Amino acid sequence: MTxxxxxxxxxxxxxxxxxxxxxxxxxxxxxxxxxRGLIARGLGRSYGDAAQNAGGTVILPIHGPxxxxxxxxxxxxxxxxxxxxxxxxRTLLDHHLFVPVTPGTRYVSVGGAVAADVHGKxxxxxxxxxxxxxxxxxxxPDGTLRTIGPNADPELFWATVGGMGLTxxxxxxxxxxxxxxxxxxxxxxxxxxxxxxxxxSMRDHDGDHRxxxxxxxxxxxxxxLGRSVLTRGDHTPADGLTGAAARxxxxxxxxxxxxxxxxxxxxxxxxxxxxxxxxxWFRKAPRDRVDLQSIAAFxxxxxxxxxxxxxxxxAGMVQYQLVVPDASDAALGEALRLLSEAGQPxxxxxxxxxxxxxxxxxxxxxxxxxxxxxxxxxxxxxxxFSTLDRLVLEAGGRLYLAKDSRLSPETFDLMYERAxxxxxxxxxxxxxxxxxSDLARRLHL
Amino acid sequence: MLNALGQPQSLLLLGGTxxxxxxxxxxxxxxxxLRVVLAARxxxxxxxxxxxxxxxxxxxxxxxxxxxxxxxxPGLVERAxxxxxxxxxxxxxxxxxxxxxxxxxxxxxxxLAEVNxxxxxxxxxxxxxxxxxxxxGVVVFLSSVAGERVRRSNFAYGAxxxxxDGFYLGLGEALREHGGHVLVVRPGFVHTKMTEGREAAPLSxxxxxxxxxxxxxxxxxxxxxxxxxxxxxxxxGLRHVPRSVFRRLPL
Numbered sequence: 001m002t003x004x005x006x007x008x009x010x011x012x013x014x015x016x017x018x019x020x021x022x023x024x025x026x027x028x029x030x031x032x033x034x035x036r037g038l039i040a041r042g043l044g045r046s047y048g049d050a051a052q053n054a055g056g057t058v059i060l061p062i063h064g065p066x067x068x069x070x071x072x073x074x075x076x077x078x079x080x081x082x083x084x085x086x087x088x089x090r091t092l093l094d095h096h097l098f099v100p101v102t103p104g105t106r107y108v109s110v111g112g113a114v115a116a117d118v119h120g121k122x123x124x125x126x127x128x129x130x131x132x133x134x135x136x137x138x139x140x141p142d143g144t145l146r147t148i149g150p151n152a153d154p155e156l157f158w159a160t161v162g163g164m165g166l167t168x169x170x171x172x173x174x175x176x177x178x179x180x181x182x183x184x185x186x187x188x189x190x191x192x193x194x195x196x197x198x199x200x201s202m203r204d205h206d207g208d209h210r211x212x213x214x215x216x217x218x219x220x221x222x223x224x225l226g227r228s229v230l231t232r233g234d235h236t237p238a239d240g241l242t243g244a245a246a247r248x249x250x251x252x253x254x255x256x257x258x259x260x261x262x263x264x265x266x267x268x269x270x271x272x273x274x275x276x277x278x279x280x281w282f283r284k285a286p287r288d289r290v291d292l293q294s295i296a297a298f299x300x301x302x303x304x305x306x307x308x309x310x311x312x313x314x315a316g317m318v319q320y321q322l323v324v325p326d327a328s329d330a331a332l333g334e335a336l337r338l339l340s341e342a343g344q345p346x347x348x349x350x351x352x353x354x355x356x357x358x359x360x361x362x363x364x365x366x367x368x369x370x371x372x373x374x375x376x377x378x379x380x381x382x383x384x385f386s387t388l389d390r391l392v393l394e395a396g397g398r399l400y401l402a403k404d405s406r407l408s409p410e411t412f413d414l415m416y417e418r419a420x421x422x423x424x425x426x427x428x429x430x431x432x433x434x435x436x437s438d439l440a441r442r443l444h445l
Numbered sequence: 446m447l448n449a450l451g452q453p454q455s456l457l458l459l460g461g462t463x464x465x466x467x468x469x470x471x472x473x474x475x476x477x478x479l480r481v482v483l484a485a486r487x488x489x490x491x492x493x494x495x496x497x498x499x500x501x502x503x504x505x506x507x508x509x510x511x512x513x514x515x516x517x518x519p520g521l522v523e524r525a526x527x528x529x530x531x532x533x534x535x536x537x538x539x540x541x542x543x544x545x546x547x548x549x550x551x552x553x554x555x556x557l558a559e560v561n562x563x564x565x566x567x568x569x570x571x572x573x574x575x576x577x578x579x580x581x582g583v584v585v586f587l588s589s590v591a592g593e594r595v596r597r598s599n600f601a602y603g604a605x606x607x608x609x610d611g612f613y614l615g616l617g618e619a620l621r622e623h624g625g626h627v628l629v630v631r632p633g634f635v636h637t638k639m640t641e642g643r644e645a646a647p648l649s650x651x652x653x654x655x656x657x658x659x660x661x662x663x664x665x666x667x668x669x670x671x672x673x674x675x676x677x678x679x680x681x682g683l684r685h686v687p688r689s690v691f692r693r694l695p696l
Contacts, residue, residue: 004624011449014581015624036580048449054530054624055580315665318449379664382450405449410477438581441530442446442454 005052008045008309010263010316011377011405014054014438021059023171027143029059030169030434037436040169042109043084046116047319048405049438050164056436061109062171068095076134078174081111086303089295090252097177098235098295100132104350106253106300111170116402117162117363121211121233121299124355128365130161131358132175138168141434145171154359159425162363164401166426166435166445182249184236185211185298191285195226195333198351199369202230206353210234211298215348217278218339218373219271226336228351229285236292245292253296256306267313267376274345281348312376320385321372321400323354323365328395332369335391339373342384349373361422364400372403401439409444419445446532447583451664452476453532457525459510459568460538461485462494464637465587468656469535474501482525484510485538512538512564513556522571526579533583533663534572536565536613539606541639547601554601561605566612573616576625583663584620585628586613587655590671593631593680596696617668628662630655631680632672648673 004013019038021029029038036056043061044051052058061082068091069076075097079088085099086106092098103118112118117130126132135149138160146168148157160167188209192198198214206212209232216228241249302308309317324331332351339346350372354365375381389411392399398415399407413419423445426435439445447453456473458466461483470481481503485491495505508524511517525531540560546553565586576582591599592606610629617627632655634646655672662670671677686694 004622009449012447012581013624015622016580036578049446053580054446055578316449377449377664379450379661382452385450406452407448408454408477438446442448 005041005044005058006316007048007050007052007405009047009318009377009405010309010312011318012049012438014049014052016053016056016058018058018060021062023062023064023137023139023145026059026139026169026171027145029057030139030141031143033432033434037434039435039437040081040111040115040165042082042112042115043107045105045108045112047403049442050116050402051112052438053436054438054441059169062111064172066091068092068097068177075177075179076174077177078172079110080172081109081170083110084108085110085113086253092177093180093183093250093252096180098180100126100176100178101129102299104300105303106296107303110173114161114170114173115163115165117358117360118402119354119365121213121352123365124206124212124353125210127355127358128161128360128363129175130360130363133161134174134176136160136170136174137172138170140168141430141432155425156429158359159361159422161358162360162401163422164362164439164445165437166440167429168435180235181238182236182241182245183251183295184241184245184249184292185233185295186236186240186290187231187233187293187298188290189286189288190230191282191287192228192230194223195336198226198228198230199329199332202351202353206232208232212352214351216336216351216371217282218336218346218349219275219278219343221340225340226333227282229282231298233293233298240292242292251294253294253300253303257304259306260308260310263310264313267315268311269317269345269347269376271343271345274347278348315377317374317376318381318405319372319374319403320388321370321403322388322392322397323368323370323400324392324395324397325366325368328397329369331391331395331397332371335371335388338384338387338391342380344375344378344380344384346373346375361418361425362401362416364398364402366397368397372400404439407443409442412443446530447581447663451660451666453583453663454478455480455482455529455532457482457484457531457534459484459534459536460512461507461510462490463537463587464652465635465655465659466535466537467494467497468652469585469659470498470503471501472656472660473533474498474503477502479503480506480528482506482508482528484508484521484525486511510538512560515563515567518567519571519574522568522575526575530579531572531575531582533585535585535587535659536568536572537587538564539587539639541599541602544599544602547599557601558605561602562608565609569612569616573620573625576620577623581624583626583628584613584616585630585659585663586610588613588629588631590631590633590676590680594684594691597692598696614669626663626666628659628667629669630659630662630672631669631676633676648676648679
């Protein structure tokens with residue numbers, strides 16, 4: 001029996017044959033050309049259909065040891081593609097190191113972090129995960145294991161970074177880690193009443209901090225539109241530790257403390273509930289405060305609850321993450337207005353500033369604003385998302401493939417101007433279309 | 446592929462000139478780039494339906510389909526899938542026939558059973574093979590409330606629908622682990638070309654309402670929908686009425 005696979009949103013399940021493979025098995029597996037192709041899957045945290053392959057083969061995470069080497073002042077970390085950022089952080093903190101980029105969850109694999117070219121709260125300063133990769137091992141569809149990087153076959157490297165697993169199977173990644181003096185972050189939290197003030201503050205002061213993110217109440221309307229809690233942080237230096245943090249400066253992120261053990265038949269995410277939650281959360285936030293937070297609390301608050309995606313019930317959820325360039329920042333206000341008018345129950349949406357883009361053909365970020373929100377799956381989202389798509393397109397922005405589960409190939413092509421270049425490269429390295437996923441089928445990649 | 450909001454990129458209509466099937470296609474055509482395969486008897490109705498869907502922006506393929514030519518069905522499904530995966534298939538063919546002729550005229554009785562029961566089982570089996578190959582796919586079967594409790598007034602039709610209804614419900618269970626999803630739709634009286642000239646029963650609906658229910662049912666991954674939904678309550682009541690009373694009801 002083949003299990004059904006979905007992304008984190010738990011929508012559009014499909015069946016595939018799961019294969020546990022070691023690095024040594026991969027060349028033969030790829031050369032075999034399994035019917036309907038194959039794709040590597042990490043921890044399944046893409047929201048949509050990126051790591052599933054209907055009727056085909058799905059390769060399970062490839063495990064292996066993690067090694068840390070010093071390169072002058074720099075620390076180079078080599079990890080097997082299937083290593084989770086959770087495990088990686090625990091190892092790295094022992095060496096007084098931290099990952100250069102972490103998304104909102106520690107439960108992504110290193111291979112997935114490259115394939116989706118993930119970003120974190122430090123994108124405005126440090127860019128994406130892919131930008132910190134020194135080299136990676138990739139088994140291409142011809143069965144060859146290649147070591148590539150920004151200086152070795154950069155064309156294939158920048159197609160692989162953000163390439164959603166469609167250029168080969170990443171087996172191992174070497175990246176630069178950053179030194180830290182504690183496992184704490186000094187966080188400045190501010191409550192901000194409206195969008196204009198928020199954007200001004202982020203534009204003017206984000207550069208002062210390594211990490212910055214705002215949580216927006218998308219149900220707030222009128223003058224309160226865009227009301228939010230802005231948090232900015234920096235790794236706490238040894239001399240900045242106080243209280244419990246000073247007693248245990250290397251407190252590593254633990255495993256989830258709570259779990260949603262089963263999927264309720266209907267979603268528990270409703271408009272009145274979300275409205276009340278957002279209201280309470282905004283009122284409870286400090287007006288202006290600086291404190292020390294653990295890595296888990298600052299970067300990955302949702303990781304405390306195992307399987308939180310189940311709260312959305314059988315129907316699942318859809319995440320929408322857009323970016324609009326700085327030049328069209330009016331589109332951001334318009335998007336928030338559309339969302340609050342639609343009244344779809346989104347828990348806090350995440351707003352953050354992006355810095356410079358990288359050469360990745362399908363890499364998502366561009367300098368500007370990115371907004372991400374989770375919504376329970378509902379037919380009402382079809383017209384809302386169509387309107388938002390048009391707005392994003394007119395603004396010259398795009399949607400994030402790691403979150404996407406619904407774009408059409410036509411809209412995708414308009415958003416990713418280098419999509420054709422990516423397809424061309426695929427035709428060269430994968431002429432028989434061995435690497436395939438449901439996302440690739442949907443977007444004609 | 447079907448996306449997270451239940452919107453397909455391809456649609457196969459078996460009985461492609463059925464009013465309900467075409468209403469379903471029109472709804473899905475709102476999303477750009479829909480590929481529609483119209484499998485139906487060749488003729489002006491099919492040509493006209495193809496033209497209408499092309500005008501809506503669909504890419505339309507026409508295939509000849511005869512419900513009783515069961516040998517041709519596996520090949521037909523393969524041809525329909527030659528242009529890509531079949532995301533949603535609507536099994537929408539059927540005949541109502543003359544109720545009294547359908548049990549008194551041997552030929553008419555056999556033909557009704559062939560079109561309404563053997564045909565759906567035949568295409569259902571071919572579709573199941575395709576769903577297993579591609580690891581996903583939705584099959585929508587147009588059943589009828591007449592199959593829920595077969596009644597004297599149209600028992601030949603009702604029995605054929607009851608049989609096929611059971612087959613597709615079971616097929617849905619069998620295909621679950623292969624990524625397939627089967628939706629059985631049980632409408633009451635629908636105003637279509639099939640029921641033209643007949644007196645409408647209570648709770649009658651238009652093809653557009655049935656199509657709306659199908660689109661919603663596919664998106665919500667439902668296995669059984671009644672149209673209108675009140676039919677579910679009515680029929681579950683009728684199901685338990687003793688036969689001696691049931692036969693006296695004006696149904």
